[in-house]
Amino acid sequence: MTDLSTEPAPDLAAVLAHIDAHRDAHLQRLMDYLRHPSISAHDIGIREVAGLLVEMLERLGMEAEAVPTAGHPMVLGRRSDVAGAPTVLLYGHYDVQPPDPLEAWVSPPFEPTIRDGRIYARGAGDNKGQHFAQLLALEAHLAVHGRLPCNVIVLLEGEEEIGSPQIAQFVRDHADRLRADLVVTADGPLHPSGRAVLSLGVRGMVGFDLVVRTGRTDAHSGNHGGLMPNAIWTLVHLLATMKTPDGRITIEGLHDPIRPPSNAERAAAESLPVDIPGYLAEMGLVRLDAPEGRAFHDRLMFHPTLTINGLHGGYGGPGSKTVLPCAAVAKCDVRLVPDMTPDQVLDCVRAHVARHAPEVEVIGRGGMLPSRTPIDSPYTAVVADALRLARGEAPLVVPSFGGSLPDYVFTQILGVPAFVTPYANADEANHAPNENLSIELFHAGIRSGAALLSRLGGMRTEG
């Protein structure tokens, strides 16, 4: 089914030519889109931008709707042009991070500005520039051929930046309208080398706080030191039972559900480029985290982590204060690999804490399942080949990102393979001041989206 010719077929070549001929107009339209704030955390502009997107989907001949949820609306569109062709669900999110600190922006976050071949604006990379490229790819196919080569569902969320609190329920409630053969998300950055990336999974995540209070108030460390238990020592000793200095998580049962990576996943991970000195220099590190000897990519893909996000208790000001603290809190997260679940991990943590420090309270903070699309899915090669056709170079196939996205709603709730094909530059500065998107990569994203539709159009599903 995979066509490994280096030249696009004529129908795609015409669409790519159309895209190349409309670079300026596409750029201007992205700039217009980025001018509209849509900050989910502050509920600014969300409904206005959802409305703009519904209009745009309707202009693409889609049945489109801003579907209400208990939170912000989901923008949903559908167009079914080819019976028997696969249906691809294109996921993205139209909300953006808050832009503060404003004073750190060279140009205002909602006044898109071009400098050095990049568009600077909040949302340029994360995620407006990327899902807008997908929509322009649909438009280009329609402009050239009058129809899409496969069936398309567009789902644009308005709460991704606040943790996607509604998406699981939404996907459960609307599973019939979301029935697709695969999900493709354009989000995140290319490899730092500039190579395209095709990612098949994400780690899951669960957060929890460890909270302890040993006494009514902080006390004088001389008058009470030796008598009153110290809340920070309680947390230090508890945490030290949860992970060894050489990097083994020692919470009983935590690893039990882990499914070892397949040979294909291992091989894919091993074939990824590694530049440890470059990574250390970039992050200002002198060594990688424990355990020693673990392969670079395995660390992010195939192993859970237990991160202390913060630990605070007692005096933290200048100089010293000889206080014996009565209260301390450690905020932690665990990144999950298949088939760990947030509930399973929280159960293990609670049981561990009950055994080792029953006076410590565990406050679960919810989480997200991991997601992993099998590398031997029939769509893996097709999506990879579309990227190759659009960009002239095969993508790096990444079995899993280290971070967490709610892809499980597609792989585990809808039960379909899900792929992430990032379009942004590695230094897009998402979630930070001066977020930006390379203009070249924006155009390459439109081309990639177009190639994806074309390649899928060449397939026929069994149904």
Place this chain on the structure above:
Amino acid sequence: MTDLSTEPAPDLAAVLAHIDAHRDAHLQRLMDYLRHPSISAHDIGIREVAGLLVEMLERLGMEAEAVPTAGHPMVLGRRSDVAGAPTVLLYGHYDVQPPDPLEAWVSPPFEPTIRDGRIYARGAGDNKGQHFAQLLALEAHLAVHGRLPCNVIVLLEGEEEIGSPQIAQFVRDHADRLRADLVVTADGPLHPSGRAVLSLGVRGMVGFDLVVRTGRTDAHSGNHGGLMPNAIWTLVHLLATMKTPDGRITIEGLHDPIRPPSNAERAAAESLPVDIPGYLAEMGLVRLDAPEGRAFHDRLMFHPTLTINGLHGGYGGPGSKTVLPCAAVAKCDVRLVPDMTPDQVLDCVRAHVARHAPEVEVIGRGGMLPSRTPIDSPYTAVVADALRLARGEAPLVVPSFGGSLPDYVFTQILGVPAFVTPYANADEANHAPNENLSIELFHAGIRSGAALLSRLGGMRTEG
């Protein structure tokens, strides 16, 4: 040498009667004194109050002087009336803590106010009310007998509340002017039961910060979790090597210089009242600190502590933030028992950290030697008996307080026995809003000071 009669000798009885006859005047004069702020941390009123004290010492017929130091002046007075009698150095401090939070005071901190038999003012208990009682005791002896029964040096410091940074150098520089047979400090509170206390020592103290930075910036716990070392984990694992969950400090060499308490000290500690349920209830605890089974008073007197005063790193706000922290700081103090020293402890800490976590920086914060006057000093029984004569009940003899005061400048630099005889109520609220001193205990303090002078007057030194 100890006279255990229950009645004071006639010369003391006359002085005590004089004191009782001047209760109102003494109280008014204390109120006047408390009206003068002398906040060392803010350098407010220090020189004015030093001047008032020099005038007062001169009115007591002393050679008196505000001796300049690199910090605030030391008020020093001397009167030698009886050749061959002991010389007592009465130490106190005329500086006070800052009064904030001002809004928490029922009456303003420098407008002394009487409510329910107590004087409310900053410095009422700590330490103006107590050293002023000592000075009024001198005055009473002079008024009744025209001379003091022993030789007296008064030393009033202006920087006790900011850690006595000059006193060690001052004592070294002026050792000849400070040559005494014993030092008596009236500071701190009586036992919560109301029993008088005679304390013979304090623990020393040394502070240090453990500072670690593992990377240039905090990172995303998903994208970097497994790759980048976590600064908080580094501190947790280091700290866990420094003290076991069952309360043993495991820093090599730290305990080496510890001199076991004498049998007399052990016996004194064992004879002190213990109310563990009362202590737990007062402090809101469910148990004493590890190790289990250690005697209540031994914990404060005969063992060092390693207290984490504060640990801070990473996210500490509401909810969660999945950050991987690049920096963390633990502030710690160690309370020292004889013959540990701050330098010895810091050396052990540095060596331990170098072995277990060389990437962690140790920042020493200076400290204070412990001080312990032998319980079999010839003055122990005399000072105890003076308290008994003035108060009608023998004091509790406490081998050491848990806290730290610079008493080592007397016991270790001057080489003389030092005693602390608190005059304030246990709930004096020193260092806190609504600091107060019981009026009855203020008068009892003057009587105690007078009895001390009398009892010392009955002794003859070998010199």
